[in-house]
Amino acid sequence: MAGSTTAERGERQQESSGPPPLLRSRRARLRAIVLLGLALVFLGIPTAWLFYGSDWLRAEQVSVSGTRVLTPAQVESAAEVPLGKPLISVDTGAIETRLRRKLPRIDAVDVVRSWPHGIDLKVVERTPVLIVHKGGKFVEVDDEGVRFATVSEAPKGVPALELTLSRSGSAAASLRRFGESRLVREAVGVARAVPAAVARETRTVKVRSYDDISLELRDGRTVLWGSSEKGAAKARTLTALMKATPEAGYFDVSVPTAPASSGS
Template identity: 60%
Template sequence: MSGPTTADPGERQRPQGDGPARRRGPLGSTRLPRLLRAWRLLGPVRRRRLAVLVAVLVLVLGGFSGWALYGSSWLRVRQVSVTGTQVLKPVQVRAVAAVGLGTPLASVDTDAVAGRLRAALPRIDSVAVVRSWPHEIRLEVTERKPALLIEKGGKFTEVDAKGVRFATVATAPKGVPRLELATRPQGGSATSLRRFGPDRLVREAVRVAQALPPVVAHDVRLVKVRSYDSISVELTRGRVVLWGSGEQGAEKGRTLTALMKAAPHARHFDVTAPSAPAVSGS
């Protein structure tokens, strides 16, 4: 009669949780208790000495880091580089930035440098002032680009895509249309000028220029603003587009493209009401 069998000693089952699986816990679950036990075994005198030693080490490392950043010659400005300029000269940008060579790199106020550049050089749309360790300050410039030109007294004021007048030049940049504002407004034009102001009307003209379809954008010679809702565009070959206000720009652009395809020899296009456009002349 067979009774209960006993396991061979070499085949004893380990209690659940014993062995390597138990030792593979998170780092903090094994090392931290050991460190705490070791700390307690040191005794109060040794613990105080170790605490003082750690504090001194932290102070030394902090002092060394501060000296390396501000007092040593290791991390100082040796070069100021400029990228992204097209019209502006790098030497001009560096002069306005006024970052002194030999200045500790960590002490350069990047926000103040960027503010000086934007204030003194309106042609700059944005600028990033970047510390490039160990010895360089980089000025990454993005210049404004003219969308329209306002001619006055033989000179040209450049207006960007946001309607900002940022520079006056003696020679008109090639391929940039002119903007003509009503200089002697009468009736509705005078009312519109008082209500919206010249800056708003300039922005509205830029809005119209930006909405023009690519098929005609390169042929634009003049954007004429008589009032907020009376803007026209003069193209090459004597063609004129009555655009109205800057509203519904995308729809007006599609309508103008369709009109030009249907009547390629027409000279007058009216898209002020894009749902009821008109075309005339040949």
């Protein structure tokens, strides 16, 4: 009987040695993936239960920080944090939206989960730079020109905004071109640019038109500021002019390169 050929012996050796290395490697990777998936499933079930089903990580308390005029109780009430709900499922974005809508005095708020049981509300309130008299009360205006609150008592040290917008002549043209809201923002820009020493003495910011904004000081002096443009230059000029002519009652820095003062 003839012996087996070389080719036949090679085929028998390959069959006895098992599948090729590449195939074995793929099978090993597949087994590893399956085992990893099973492990994640079994580990994930208790983890999901911990966050969503247990009583260990639920919203049970609310803390408020950063308030000045508002009270923590007002903020907490407006936030409507769903106490007793799993902490991980509390919609922090919805809380922020509610607070901004219900409390316009809030300029910014950060809602943070404080594990294991808390929600922290970190509030930044708007600061008034002007007030507007309205029906015996006062509307507060912030540094962006936003009218955010009506109060019964004027905040100390905040000047009043007086809009004396004529319906005829150049003032009427300014009103038509810019609108009242823009003119209010111009007044805010002036109030922010005024030197600190003058700002403390400012009683009223008067707006007649875009480029006719003036300040009335508590001691009766007047400053013609013009528009809000070149605010820093006007502030420097006014400071120097008041030092040079301390007895003057009227200062004009509407053109900062050509200031003037008069009266006593």
